[in-house]
Amino acid sequence: MSVENARTLDVTKITGGGNEQNLSEIDLNDDENEPKSPPAKIAQNVDDPDSSPSKSLEFAPTVAVAVAPSAVVRISLSNVSKNGDVKSVNQFGEIFANLQPEKTSNKEISYSIFNTLVGGIFDVEHKFIIAEIWSIFIGIARKSHKNLECCREISLISLILDRLSSCDLIVADLLIDLLSVLANYSVNVKEIKKFLHSLKTIDGYWPRHSAKLLYVLKQMPKRDGPDTFFTFNGARKCGIQIPPLTKWPYQNGWTFATWFRIDPSSAANYEMHIPYLYSFRTSKGLGYSCHFVGYCLVVTSLKTKTGKGYQLCVKYELQPRKWHHVALSHVYGRWGRPNEVQCFLDGQHVATLDMAWHVNTSDFLFDGKLADSLVFAYCPKNCDRQLCLESSPKENNVNYFQHTPHALMLEGVDVIHTHSIYSSLHSIGGIQMLLPLFNCLDTPQMEFGTNERGCKLSLHSSTLISVFAQLTQLSPSIRDQMTQTKAFLVIGNALCKASKRHIDDHVTDSLILISQYLINCPNGQNLLRHLFDHILFNPQLWIHAAPKLQIRLYTYLAYEFLTGCPQLYTNVRRVSTIMQMMHALKYYYWVENPLEKSGVKPKGLDEILKIRSLILLFIRKLLLKHSDPTNLHNNYSESDDSAPVIMSISPVSPGLHPSNKEDELQAMLNYLTSISEEENLYDVLKTVITLLSEDPANMVPAFDKKKGLCTIFKLLSSKNESIRLSALKLFGYFLYRSTGKRKQDCLAPYNLFQLLVERLLSHSNGISFAVYNVLFEIMTESITLDINHNRTNDPDKRLKFENPTLLKVIANLIIQSDQSKDDIHDIRQKFLSDILHLTVDSRENRRTILQMSVWQEWLINLSFVFPKNENEHAAFKIVCRIFAILLHHAVKLEFGGWRVWVDTLAIVHSKCSFEKFKLEMLQMNNCSSRSKSIKNRRRKSGDLKIVENGFSTSQIVKDLIADLMNVICLDEEEESFVYDDEDSKIGGNFSNPILPKPVYRTPEFKWSHVHVTMLSDLLTNIEADVNLWKSSSTSITLIDHANDSENAVFVVNTVHIISQLVDNLVMACGGLLPLLAAATSPNSELEIVDSFQQNLHMEKAVHFLVRFANLADVMVFATAVNFAEMEQEKNMPAGGILRQCLRL
Structure with a gap:
């Protein structure tokens, strides 16, 4: 192409068809290392009638040397001023022409040159110095x-x-x-x-x-x-001339696109010239052109010989010495729509020109067909001397040229080849050539003069790190080289060996900047691993940095790092990362000096708590990042550590392993096991609890496989109650998320619940409200992350006893606690009231307790058989209510529930007998103590002297005889007991220095007030059910209710209880014969005596007999109960039950 006053053409490409959607499909610059401008986005809507109004103009005919469609052109306009400083040039010419080396001294030559440079007499002391010359030269070069x-x-x-x-x-x-x-x-x-x-x-x-x-x-x-481009010197007829064309793409329209740069030598006279971007005209002057008026772009279209046409001035200010992208799309109207020219500059649609030029149309051109529609494309890299080779794809079969499509670069057009740092560095070996500089970070710089050497450190790592950051971001080949040479390993090792002052804000920001770029870089994941493994995750490097830098780093890791890219989780080695973080917590970021207990040498203690929290937050997010949200049963915010756990959660199956996180958890468990300082344990322990609560699907199986229970019970032996409470929380979350089979396999073989009691009491004299609240949460599996140290409200009635064994654990803790503690009675009352609250309306909870082995023992031990104050009396009443509810449930609903009553009678009898035995022993010890004191007083008095002080001798002798008689009685009582030192623990801890500890033997059954209370409550509940049958408003009679299949278990259990107690009550009333005699006596004056010593008041015994007789009328005589099976079950002779009931 030869265009008058055209200045620059770089890369030329033309496409036929005006409806191209995207010209970024063709990249004519194949240099990977070149930082390209963002690709142009040409997206036009041919159905949009809105456009700028065209303006009709008349132009004089213009002679065009060549006609060509427009294209993609990269341009650099460099308008060199023709009116240079000829005077200065002539002066330098005269100096060199008159130079005679034999006669002219160096001094004269120097002064002549400096005088010429400064335009006068050179004076180094004032205005004109060498530095000013260099500064002016820098401005000239940069311009x-x-x-x-x-x-x-x-x-x-x-x-x-x-x-x-x-x-x-x-x-x-x-x-x-x-x-x-x-x-x-x-x-x-x-x-x-x-x-x-x-x-x-x-x-x-x-x-x-x-x-x-x-x-x-x-x-x-x-x-x-770019590295390579066309440059035009601005002379006349300077341009690229394309060969003649055979046709023009009128049917579909065409688009011209290019990169260009305006580089005027003088801004003052630049507007006097009219450089052309392109000119495609016929020999008659018809066609298209685009030129510059100042820094504005003008698009012209001539359609008649008289010079009439359309012209558009693009309202977009072009910046000098800056690369711009332009795309001019000529769109021809379809189905009656007007023709138009759409102008895109730097990817923005800036103008539209309507043209009334009707041409036949064809189909649209869609994406994927752009390469097939290229008319021509010219690239500065594809040139041979003055010949510019055409570079369009070979698949294009349409030929628009009469002969060869190669263009000719006319005089004044040059191809400039520059070299970037990427290509030059690659030629000498790559980025690894810069790595040795890190080994010279602490090298001092030589001062002025070869023999004067100072100690000033002139090189800082921030500059080198920033260089690597820029090279990494701008060059894919540099990233590959850094990965292959493990550059970050070298850098990290050098920074560890160098002075610690090199780690500053700039270095930290540069490293974070590199990581942020690599996170979003498609092919930078391997290099990102190296960066984290050798630098960001290297605590040995960061421990000596300023605390604010460490906080800055770990804040980034905890809050920003894992949120940058969803695929990042799969590219970070979790196991090694977590092990390294735990190593840092153990050896660097400790809170309490671990040297004495753990043998770890301390290395610093600045802003430790903040850094530890950030490290643990990063570990937590790293482990939870890849977890499936459907497996996370807790969907509360990460910042809300006290959010309650959702109750409707299915446990984790033992065979479910969505993601293997065993090794990561093993590293954390190793830390918890090997560290003994409580302050260094607490935050890590809280993190493990959070992991189990938020990702149970992965953590619970890993926790089980890695023997996490061993770690829990190790922590339970800590002297710090906070550690013990957190360990209980961890234990609770493990049980909460485990299946029944997993619980059975982990806990049952080792009797861990009993060990739980021992560990909790090893460093404490009793249970506290905090421990009770956590144990209650574990028992009902209503775990929360927070720890409540105060008394809580009544629990939700919907809670279930998920881990009922903890009922016995809590009871044993209360029983074995120091009863003199202030809050032990409140804890006892709270525990009993919670049990009562959960069993009143929950059949499942009642059944759970009834299925426990010897549940009556720990329940009766929570009460006081012989209460001494209001608190003990209140506890006794609650225990009786719980017994009444459970016994009534067993009798009414459970098959064989009568056996529960029998077991309860036996266990309560054992408890009452033992408590009575302890009272007797206590009285005996008190009496023995008084006897000893008398003996001591007698021994101290020595020889008795009768002093007549108002007392007679006979009175003193009587007192002595009385004291001796008391001693003799006590001695006889001592001989009546059987002593056994080996069984000293049986019967309580009686510290008597005089009497040995007797062996306790359970006596024969006798009624106590506890039995009477339980039997009365049970009969009251049974009678309430019978009365309900009687008061039923339906047509169902009492007999129908009693014979209903739903009440069969109730009737059978009641009959069993009647059969079990009727004989005993008869004996308590003196026997059958006295009762018959009293019943048949006309005056009822016979006195009935308890000859069997059942310790049951006669009125109570008779009252129970009457109530049993009333129940027998309904349960025995009004039902069709099969007594044979019941008698066989109790090994009774045939008809035994009936005879017992007839006696009533």
Whole structure:
């Protein structure tokens, strides 16, 4: 293409068809290392009638050398001023022309050059100094790419590097700035080699100013623009000429797209020129063109010979010396719609021009067909001298040219080849060539003069880390090289060995920036692993940094790291990461000095609690990140540690293993087992509790397999109650999320519940409200993360006894606690009231207790058979109510429930007899103590002297005889007991220094007030049911109720109880004959005596007999109960039950 006053053409591509949706499909720059501008998005809507009004203009005919469709063109306009400073050039020419080396001294030459440079007399003391010349030169070089290209052609970078070490401080800083400008434009292989050579240490010292070159290295990746492009000098007829075309894509429309850059040499006279972006005209001047007026883009379309047409001035301000993308899409109307030109600049739709130009149309062009519709495409990399080779895909069978499609670059068009840091660094070995610099972080710099060496550390890691951060983000090849060479391993090792002052805010931010980029980078996961394993997860590196930096790092890991990418969880090695974090908590971030107990050497204690919390939060999120939300039964916020657990949760099956997290949990359990300091345990223990509560599907099987119960019982032996309570919480969550089979396999073989009582009482003299609340939560599986140290409200009646064995555990803890504690009575009352509250309306809870072995023992032990105060009396009343509810349930609903009553009578008898025995022993001990005191007083008195002080001798003798008689009686009582030292624990702990501890033997059954109360309550409940039958408003009679199949168990159990007690009650009334005699006596004056010593008051015994007789009328004589089976079950002779009932 040859266009008058056209300045620059870089890459040219044209597409036929005006409805292209996306031109980013073709990338004409195949340099992977080039930081490209964002691809243009051309998305036009041909059905949108809204467009800017066109303006009809008249133009004089313009002669076009060539006609071509428009295309994608990369342009760099470099308008060189033709009116340069000819005077200064002539002055330098005269100096060099008159130069005679034999006659002219160096001094004269230097002064002539400096006088010419400053335009007057050079004076180093005032205005004109060398630094100003360099600063002006830097501005000149930075202003234009043409100037930078001139510097590149003479290898100015190499020349500056050769002279840098001999410059003073001011000039060196300016030369560093100039190197930054030049290297940002282009740096070839030779220059990068010399650059790295300048960074080499000499005898353990940096050469002067060499460390400042890292600033240049930091600026190198910040280049903007392509490595290769066309440049146009702005001369007349300077352009790219394409060959003649055979046809024009009128049917479908066409699109012209390109990257371009306006680089004027002078902003003052730039608007005087009219450079063309493209010009596609016929020999008659018809066609299309696009030119610049100042920094505005004007699109022109001529359709008549007289010069009439349409013109659009794009309202978009183009920035000089900045790359822009433009796409001009000529859309032809379809089905009556007007034609239009849509203009896109930098991916934005900025203007639309309507054109009344009717052309026949065809189908739309959709994505995927753009490459097939290319008319031509030219790339600066695909050039041979002045020939610009056409680069469109070979699949395009449509030929728009009369002969070869290759274009010709006319005079004034050049192809510029620059070199980026990526390509040059790759040519000398890659990023690993920069890694040795980390070993020189603490190297001092050589001062001025070769023999003067200082100790100032001139190199800091923040600069190097920022260089690696930029290279990593901008180059895929650099990332691959860093992965292959394990660059972060080298960097982490060097930072550990170097001075700790190198870890600062800039280094931390740079490392976090790298991780954030790699998280979202599709092919950066392997490098991300190296970064975390060797740097971010390396506590040895961070422990000596400032506390605020450590907090900054772990805050990022805890709150930002795992939320960046959903796929990140699969790319982080959880096992090694958690083991490393636990190692850091153990050896670095301890709260209590572990040297004495755990043998760990302490290494620091600054902001430990904050850092530990962040590390544990990171571990928690790392383990929970990949968990399926359907497996997480707790859907409460992570920040709300006190949120209650949802009740309707199915337990975790032993065979369910959605994700293997055993090794990660093993690392945490090892920490809890090996550490003895409570302050170092508590937060880790809370984290494990949180993990079990939030991810039970994975954690519970792993906890079981890794013997987590051993860790729990180790923690239960801690002296710190907070640790014991947290261990109980952990135990509760494990039981809560376990199936019945898992509980049975883990707990039953080792009798762990009994061990639970021993561990809780090992460092405490009794149970506390906090322990009781946690145990109650475990028993009902209503676990929460918080610990309540006060008395709670009544529990929900819907709760169930999920772990009923804990009823006995809590009871034993209360019984074995020090009864002198202030809150032990409140805890007892709370426990009994909770049991009563949960058993009143819950058949399942009552049945659960009844299924326990010897449940009556721990329940009766919670009461006081002989209450002494109001608290003991209240506990006794609640226990009796619980017995009444459970016995009534057993009799009414459970098959064989009468046996529960029999067992209860026996256990209560044993309890009452034992308590009575203890009272007798206590009285005996008191009497023995009084006897001993008398003996001691007698022994101290020595020889008795009768003193006549108002007392007679006979009175004193009588007192002595009485004391002797008391001693003799006590001795006889002592001989009546059988002593056995081996069974000293039986019968209580009686610390009597005089009497040995007697053996307790349970006596024959006798009634006590406890039996009377229980029997009375039971009969009351049974009679209430019978009265309910009698008062029924339906037509069902009492006999029908008694014979109903639903009440069969109730009737049978009641008959059994009547049969079991009737003989005993008869004996309590003196026997059958006295009762018959009293019943047949006309005056009822016969006195009935309890000859069998049942300890049951006669009125009570007769009252119970009457109540049994009333029940027998309903349960025995009004029902069709089969007595034979009942008699066989009790090994009674035939007719025994009937005879017992007839006696009533």
